[in-house]
Amino acid sequence: MRTTSLRPIAALISFVALAACGSKAGDPARQYGPDPYLPEPHEYLLPPMSVPKAIGWKAGETPRVAAGVKIEALATGLEHPRTLYTLPNGDILVVESNSPGTEPYRPKDFIAGKVKARAGADAEGGNRITLLRDADGNGKPELRTIFIEHLYSPYGIVLVGDTLYVADTDAILAFNYVPGETQITSPGVKLADLPAGPIDHHWTKSMTASADGTKLYVGVGSNSNITENGMAVEDGRAAIYEVDRLTGAKRIFASGTRNPTSLAFEPQTRQLFAVVNERDEIGPDLVPDYLTSIRQDGFYGWPYSYWGSHVDVRVHPQRPDLVAQAIKPDYALSSHVAPLGLLFSDGQHLSPLFANGAFVSEHGSWDRSPLNGYQVIFVPFVNGRPVGQPIPVVTGFLGEDNETVHGRPVGLALDRSGALLVADDVGNTVWRVSATQPGS
């Protein structure tokens, strides 16, 4: 018995050694831009993890901002605010929402649940939209009402004409909106179904509308990290849909986008852009999340490959034919930052620095050490394309010790005065970032 029992022990030791190597994270600066550094993928017994404990903000505490701008809380005490939207009359809508909740499928899911709870990601969402009215633009709303209630994990929101579209996790709802009203009580009319349960791993349905208002675009995330729940549940997921606004007819506009969490049109070129959350558990520096223009009928790799043609061996059977077509994204945002908000500055000046480009909110990492993200950055654009290194705009969501987190940035919007609004779903706050010198 003695001799046969040695070989498995040797195997055990080699596995543990395998688990230890390759878990050191590099400098995220190498992974911003069109040509990120991509290390070899590793698989782990226990992937590198670092989960800061959610502690919220004490009275008077705020995130930090870049020089020339200031930050204040516009609203506090919200229920997991995710998406922000400014109506034409200046009223601000705050979508308060979280995952509809999923049943554990594997032993691992119990651990994942604990991780989420520590990070403050499992808080109950309000399943509602709150309206904030700050008519005098001083950053202190005079009116706060519950605008729409009884939604089902809502996320995307857009107004076209007099119709307000809200993307619940399972359907687009249309509400008739009268300018100035502060509450909608009539139930929404369903425009189109969206892929949801079972599982609904990535539940958010980001949404925007084309400039002419004829089409809605909806981001639908994958139903797994990397197909571990089977290929059948990925049917129609990890894709960006185009929905006809009048008929509700929908088609897949682009695919292979693992979790397209925010969509926006670049104002100069009218080109659709998305931020996409890439896959986990093959290393602290894989795979970079990205900001990219979305080509009609383009395929962006998931699940078969990442950053163009880098094959992911966890997917079986593989599809070399699709890998060959996979589009390399425009601009890497570094790994595991979890970009959730995308907003073009559209020439509205917080600062001359932010005249032309996109704000991106990075919700923050859990499967990387040291932590990455937990900030709002600005990506400069030239001729409708992202270029150069990003500029941090709002930071300090993490505690000084890097062990605690006060808040995590999600949705972004500009208010009527051009101030940047940031939803914070751990701090349950909407932050308002404005120029120190008004009118500068």
Added chain:
Amino acid sequence: MLAQKPSGESVSSADLPGEPTRRAIGHSRARAPLHRGFIGAGGVLLIAALGTDYAYYTTALWQWANFSAWLITAGLIVTLVAVILMLIDFATGRVARLNMGSFILVTVAALLSLVNAFVHSRDAWTSVVPQGILLSAVSAILLLIAGARGWSLATSRATGERS
């Protein structure tokens, strides 16, 4: 159920043939080791994971890999219970010495299965192929040998043990 021979000779089925009767005074019944059945139950769960791993390997249907993950987790929990019961067996005099060969077989299989539980916590194909199914196969072979030896990790005083 305990087997009691008509002669009054107190034997648990764990005992090998030829064991002399050494019934403690005051004990009217044989006291079978508590741990043995649980080693068997845990072992069967871990062996079954090889079957579900093989099914996943041939079909790539995710639910098979999912079964494997649960079987390995459950097998480890039941084996842990068995170890606790084995300590109780020692404490209460049900057993007196380790059955070293089987003990090593099951210990190595349990450690490999612990590693395998983490391998199976990976996502999709590589949670099983190649390392997961390899670990399941080695564990299954070790456990089948332990099963053939009767699942007992420890026996009463006088049993001779060949390994």
